[in-house]
Amino acid sequence: MRHIISLLMENEAGALSRVAGLFSARGYNIESLAVAPTEDPTLSRMTIVTSGSDAVIEQINKQLNKLIDVAAVMDLSEGEHLERELMLVKVRAEGAMCDEIKRVAKGFHGRVIDESNSTCTIELTDTCAKLDEFLQAIDRKLILETVRTGASGIGCGERILKL
Amino acid sequence: MELTGAEIAIRCLQEEGVEYIFGYPGGAVLHIYDALFQQDKVKHILVRHEQAAVHAADGYARSSENVGVALVTSGPGITNAVTGIATAYMDSIPMVIISGQVPSYAIGEDAFQEVDAVGITRPCVKHNFLVKDVKDIALTIKKAFYLAKSGRPGPVLVDIPKDISNQKTAYAYPASVNIRSYNPVGKGDSAQIKRAVQMLLEAKRPMVYAGGGVVLAGASAQLTEFVRLLGAPCTNTLMGLGGYPATDKLFVGMPGMHGTYEACMAMQYCDVLIAIGARFDDRVIGNVEHFAQVPRKIIHIDIDPSSIAKRVKVDVPVVGDLKLVLGQLLGELRSSKQKPNASDMATWWKQVDEWRVKGGGLRYKNSTEIIKPQYVIEKLYEITAGDAFITSDVGQHQMWAAQYYKFNKPRRWINSGGLGTMGFGLPAAMGVQLINPGATVACVTGEGSIQMNIQELSTCKQFHLPIKVVSLNNRYLGMVRQWQEFFHGNRYSESYMDALPDFVKLAEAYGHIGIRIDKPSDVEPALKEAFARKKDLVFMDFQTDPTENVFPMVPGGKGLSEVILAEDL
């Protein structure tokens, strides 16, 4: 099953490679991984999207906790949570085609952030599934580049991951 | 007072009470060696290969309660050390490795002897550090020792660039250390402890399965008391031997691939299994699915939550320091009004004793013509009164030592159980001998393994280490040959050890005494003579039966009850 795991870790050189190394060394799936410093610059927050049986997910949580640099781990999938991913898509867009793309993007609450004679770049923020839907909705042949950040997740209401 | 990074590093080792370190110099650690030279509290043992430095530090740690320390240079120094580090990691041995690194300004430029030490060791250390500022050295070393010995122990690497070890800063050793993201556990959850004891008291066929964690936690006394109070059969894994006295009647031997029949059967058919500091390793329970076919409840106690429910489903998990948890279990067991059901226990022991008979005990057919390796270990046990520190290499000889030397005390059996590193035995024995001066230390090895670190005979000479090398020379990579005989149609591909050196001459060349033993009748006199030489290293080259196999055997991928017993004797 798909799980989204959030963690806080020391913002130190090499901390990211410890997490990435753990996943490859133990053969765990990694769908996406997003990381950046928090409001406290000594801490980084990471969101990992992974999948596996219950036993594997339990091990992933335990193994992450075991890393010395990891301060807190929360399996967001175990409760109410939100996830968002940012995607930038550049498409071939000339004349009428351009208007059509913009119309579809608008339906997905997308924004045009760059335009040229022949291209159009759209920014979208939504769940991973919704972004996939958008890519399905436009003509695949027109896509020049897609850039996705991977999901970022947060618990709902009082579900807080903090030190 | 201002000190250089190198001086600080050595001061930190002094503060940690380190008496011996094992190492090998080189460009990137020259400042540290210079600081070492100018003091005499920390003594340095110059090995002949960095792998041996780490194994020696490992043996030092395993046979005491100290943290082992190794010092190596950058590049080939640290890559040579990796096998030793991985060996310590797999067996959770507390150790600090200090490595030199190229100057910080040269990192990333493919400088001479540059290798990404932190990257290369990451999967086989508990944690590692690259020191980027001389002001961080003291705190980093303090953290390294704290991490190495607390919680589930393990090796910690501190990589120090050459320029950092030469810069000066004010020195003060931190009195304490706090790592906010690291909180080792203490006591176990009391509700879980109650559940565990209840389950054990209601069991009809309880069984105690104790591993290396008991030895590491210094919890043998508590384990022994617990098992006796419960009256249940107890098995110790390869890593746990000595955790419970092997000559006690409740002890059923080692379980697993080369365990006793009774230990394997009792593990398989008990109704409540309490695992204490053991991890259901593939060499212990064999095929997981086969193991799971028989219903039994499992209580699992470990300091590392990730060891619990990793390979088998667990009914009562208890996370905690084994010494404390065993204390809690004992308290609960003593205060409980309920006692183990005497008639159920009698029936269970009747069954276990039947297995003991059916298995026929550990046995081999002795000979007056050719030396049987098992016979050598039996005699070794007698002559050393069961009280020696025994290090071992990896192969058949290791299994025979584990089977036939009855360890009654913890930290006496020193072997590479997790990684299975040939070449471990001799350097490990050096560490054991240094921290236990005056003790009898023997290295049980094979003609294959000993050649992987034989150069350490030179270190032994320099530092007067009177180790007794018991080489069971079967002219084969015996364990490989055994598998080829059983599973590869007797095709002995590259397992014959041709062109062996004359080990007696070799020992003599290094300045030691060598004895070659060809006849069974010479085994005992040779051992007696060797062990009487308290001050000398004696290399005993026993010419053993090349065709002997290790039994019992649970073949890889098979279940515990599918154990093959010794061929008809």
Ligand SMILES: Cc1ncc(C[n+]2csc(CCOP(=O)(O)OP(=O)(O)O)c2C)c(N)n1
């Ligand atoms: C460094 C290393 N390389 C290879 C192996 C695989 N291996 C396991 S046992 C063994 C044979 C060991 O031979 P020897 O030391 O003569 O012991 P014997 O089995 O004959 O008693 C080998 C090659 C290993 N464990 N370690």
Ligand SMILES: [Mg+2]
């Ligand atoms: Mg051999």
